Amino acid sequence: MRSGAKTTELRLIPVAGIPLIEPGTDLVSLICEITENQGPALRDGDVLVLAQKIVSKAEGRYVDLATVEAGERALALSNDVQKDPRLVEVILRESRQVLRHKANVLIVEHRLGFVLANAGVDQSNVDPRRGAEPVLLLPEDPDKSARLLHEGLRRRLNKNVAVIVNDSLGRAWRLGTVGVALGAAGLPALRDLRGQPDLYDRPLQVSETGFADEIAAAASLLMGQADEATPVIVVRGLTWPAKASSAAQLLRDAKDDLFR
Amino acid sequence: MRSGAKTTELRLIPVAGIPLIEPGTDLVSLICEITENQGPALRDGDVLVLAQKIVSKAEGRYVDLATVEAGERALALSNDVQKDPRLVEVILRESRQVLRHKANVLIVEHRLGFVLANAGVDQSNVDPRRGAEPVLLLPEDPDKSARLLHEGLRRRLNKNVAVIVNDSLGRAWRLGTVGVALGAAGLPALRDLRGQPDLYDRPLQVSETGFADEIAAAASLLMGQADEATPVIVVRGLTWPAKASSAAQLLRDAKDDLFR
Numbered sequence: 001m002r003s004g005a006k007t008t009e010l011r012l013i014p015v016a017g018i019p020l021i022e023p024g025t026d027l028v029s030l031i032c033e034i035t036e037n038q039g040p041a042l043r044d045g046d047v048l049v050l051a052q053k054i055v056s057k058a059e060g061r062y063v064d065l066a067t068v069e070a071g072e073r074a075l076a077l078s079n080d081v082q083k084d085p086r087l088v089e090v091i092l093r094e095s096r097q098v099l100r101h102k103a104n105v106l107i108v109e110h111r112l113g114f115v116l117a118n119a120g121v122d123q124s125n126v127d128p129r130r131g132a133e134p135v136l137l138l139p140e141d142p143d144k145s146a147r148l149l150h151e152g153l154r155r156r157l158n159k160n161v162a163v164i165v166n167d168s169l170g171r172a173w174r175l176g177t178v179g180v181a182l183g184a185a186g187l188p189a190l191r192d193l194r195g196q197p198d199l200y201d202r203p204l205q206v207s208e209t210g211f212a213d214e215i216a217a218a219a220s221l222l223m224g225q226a227d228e229a230t231p232v233i234v235v236r237g238l239t240w241p242a243k244a245s246s247a248a249q250l251l252r253d254a255k256d257d258l259f260r
Numbered sequence: 261m262r263s264g265a266k267t268t269e270l271r272l273i274p275v276a277g278i279p280l281i282e283p284g285t286d287l288v289s290l291i292c293e294i295t296e297n298q299g300p301a302l303r304d305g306d307v308l309v310l311a312q313k314i315v316s317k318a319e320g321r322y323v324d325l326a327t328v329e330a331g332e333r334a335l336a337l338s339n340d341v342q343k344d345p346r347l348v349e350v351i352l353r354e355s356r357q358v359l360r361h362k363a364n365v366l367i368v369e370h371r372l373g374f375v376l377a378n379a380g381v382d383q384s385n386v387d388p389r390r391g392a393e394p395v396l397l398l399p400e401d402p403d404k405s406a407r408l409l410h411e412g413l414r415r416r417l418n419k420n421v422a423v424i425v426n427d428s429l430g431r432a433w434r435l436g437t438v439g440v441a442l443g444a445a446g447l448p449a450l451r452d453l454r455g456q457p458d459l460y461d462r463p464l465q466v467s468e469t470g471f472a473d474e475i476a477a478a479a480s481l482l483m484g485q486a487d488e489a490t491p492v493i494v495v496r497g498l499t500w501p502a503k504a505s506s507a508a509q510l511l512r513d514a515k516d517d518l519f520r
Contacts (some may be wrong), residue, residue, distance in 0.1 A: 010482055012270035012497075100518040107518065115433040124467075168469065172432040172519035173375035174510050176450045176470025178477065180434070190436045207384075209428065209480070210436025217438065218478030220469075221498065222270055224453075237272075238481065250434050258360040258367065259432035259519045 008237045013040045014222050015232040020127065023060030028152030031232060040234050042153065044160045047238060049219035050149070051231035052167035052182055053125060055139045063090050063121075064131025081106045087121065087135065094119035094137060099260050110138065113251040114182065115260060116169045139165065142183025143246040150185035162186030164247070166216035166223075172259055179220025181212035184247040187240050188212075211240065212247055268497045273300045274482050275492040280387065283320030288412030291492060300494050302413065304420045307498060309479035310409070311491035312427035312442055313385060315399045323350050323381075324391025341366045347381065347395065354379035354397060359520050370398065373511040374442065375520060376429045399425065402443025403506040410445035422446030424507075426476035426483075432519055439480025441472035444507040447500050448472075471500065472507055 017034055021027075027050070035042050042048070070078065070085035074092055078085035082103050092098075095108035099115060108119050120138040128134065139145045146163040153161045165183035170176075181189060193207035219233040254260060277294055281287075287310070295302050302308070330338065330345035334352055338345035342363050352358075355368035359375060370379050380398040388394065399405045406423040413421045425443035430436075441449060453467035479493040514520060 008482075009274070010272035010478075012272075012478075014269070102518070105518070171470075173512055173517060174440070174470060174473065175512050176468045176473060176510060178438075178470045178473050208436045210431075210434060210438045211481075213434065213436060213438050214477040214481045217474040218270075218272075218481060221471075221474045221478060222268075250436060252433055252435050257433060258362070258365070 008239075010218075010235065010237040012218060012222055013234040013236065014230040015040070015234060016230070018054065018230070018232050021054045021057040023057065023062070023130075025058040027054070027058050028149060028156060032153070032156050035234075040236075042157055042159055042161050042234065043236065045162075045236075045239065046159075047162040047164060047187065047215055047235040048149070048153070049164045049166050049216060049233045049235060051223055052120070052138060052142065052165055053122070053136065054231045055142065055145050055165050055183075056136050057127070059139055059145070061137040061139060062126070062130040062134045063137060064134050065090070066132035077101065077106070086133075087118075087123070090135060090137070091119045091121050094121060109254070109260070112138075112141070112182075113248065114138075114169075116167075120167065138167070138182065143185070143248055144183070146183035146185040146247070160186065162244075164212055164216055164219070166219055168220055179213075179216040179218070179223070180210075181216040181247040181250060184212040184245070186244050187215075187238075188243055189245050189247045189249045191240065210250055213250060268499075270478075270495065270497040272478060272482055273494040273496065274490040275300070275494060276490070278314065278490070278492050281314045281317040283317065283322070283390075285318040287314070287318050288409060288416060292413070292416050295494075300496075302417055302419055302421050302494065303496065305422075305496075305499065306419075307422040307424060307447065307475055307495040308409070308413070309424045309426050309476060309493045309495060311483055312380070312398060312402065312425055313382070313396065314491045315402065315405050315425050315443075316396050317387070319399050319405070321397040321399060322386070322390040322394045323397060324394050325350070326392035337361065337366070346393075347378075347383070350395060350397070351379045351381050354381060369514070369520070372398075372401070372442075373508065374398075374429075376427075380427065398427070398442065403445070403508055404443070406443035406445040406507070420446065422504075424472055424476055424479070426479055428480055439473075439476040439478070439483070440470075441476040441507040441510060444472040444505070446504050447475075447498075448503055449505050449507045449509045451500065470510055473510060 065086040068086040070089040074089035078088040100107040122136045126136045142165040149163040164181045166179045168177035189212035191209045191211040325346040328346040330349040334349035338348040360367040382396045386396045402425040410423040424441045426439045428437035449472035451469045451471040
């Protein structure tokens with residue numbers, strides 16, 4: 001046993017009764033009220049995983065396509081990818097560069113470094129009252145969102161609750177989206193096990209694990225894509241080394257990446 | 261709520277006391293004996309996640325590098341990637357093609373379609389009694405391994421227990437390994453939510469989720485890389501549509517993949 005976590009049962013507990021989120025919602029207050037009244041009461045060492053979408057909604061990250069004018073580049077690209085030129089314009093504004101595109105597919109490097117389809121700009125589950133043709137962007141800075149939530153929970157509850165902002169992203173090589181961490185606070189996003197002995201007491205070779213991503217994927221199992229009733233999950237039973245890091249640590253440097 | 265799973269708590273329970281696995285071990289008997297005696301008693305609807313390594317060990321998938329002669333191609337490539345030419349020879353035998361390589365990095369398409377480093381050939385946690393310089397290959401056919409375990413558990417316990425064989429793999433774009441499903445039986449590896457209404461009753465756009473991969477990642481949180489005491493995890497509380505599929509369904513066709 002290298003860590004107490006490994007013999008402990010892990011529990012993932014949905015926080016029931018999260019309402020549709022309006023811009024300006026104080027998520028710390030909302031989550032504290034719900035968990036204090038209906039449970040689960042948050043504990044030191046819990047990880048709170050929030051769906052990106054509710055964080056974006058609370059931050060009011062809507063853009064109304066009806067107000068967007070597509071530039072030349074968006075017009076040309078929209079033809080290739082068969083998407084609304086105004087949507088492509090919004091995607092380009094959120095992106096550092098386009099990595100791949102073909103009909104119905106537009107893979108970009110987001111301005112924050114995430115590689116994902118459509119820069120995370122989403123037309124599903126977007127509140128239609130937010131404009132004539134509203135779309136929703138990723139949070140402005142998901143690591144900062146996670147940090148503010150982590151600090152807010154500590155202030156309000158005097159508990160050390162780690163926070164992950166997750167989203168379901170597509171992948172190279174494999175089909176299906178999986179939950180990944182866009183933002184993290186209060187835990188190490190990446191865990192370095194290199195140098196630890198293996199079972200036969202030789203040093204382990206490659207052992208950096210995407211800890212926050214695995215937690216994000218686990219929580220995603222309970223969130224469901226079309227179900228905003230469970231966008232907040234409590235993960236209980238993990239332990240980790242004291243040193244925390246942001247989810248930005250999970251991003252491979254473009255220059256070291258053989259697949260972009 | 262689209263599914264009963266979403267309101268239910270999810271539990272991940274390590275199966276304690278799994279010994280070091282020898283070639284020929286009957287994993288069904290071993291797991292039944294341990295779970296019957298010490299718990300957790302397996303139930304209908306449980307998912308049993310097994311680390312690839314114990315499945316490979318039970319299948320005796322050892323190769324002794326001392327018996328391997330590197331061919332010309334392996335010799336040339338080993339120079340570029342700075343690995344033992346005999347190890348590179350074994351990796352090439354397990355692979356359809358080399359996708360990328362540089363010093364210390366060798367990314368291949370495995371003969372079964374997985375894209376991963378070193379074709380999954382592993383020198384860590386390998387029983388040193390299995391040869392002068394033993395390495396361990398992936399299971400011969402992890403979907404078949406999962407199916408045999410699934411059927412064996414049904415026969416022995418008269419319970420419907422889904423099975424996933426997982427491994428920790430690296431990824432494009434992001435650092436850190438995450439658990440993925442190499443084999444699956446008794447559940448849909450990929451779940452297609454397309455066509456379901458979103459929160460505001462419009463059709464969801466892209467909603468195929470890597471269900472088995474998210475379960476594999478969740479279980480990986482409890483397994484630990486250097487800790488073979490917890491290579492078997494019970495995941496309890498998920499529900500899924502009746503239609504099961506193998507993990508091969510998670511593999512993107514090479515011709516549709518923009519990143520290989």
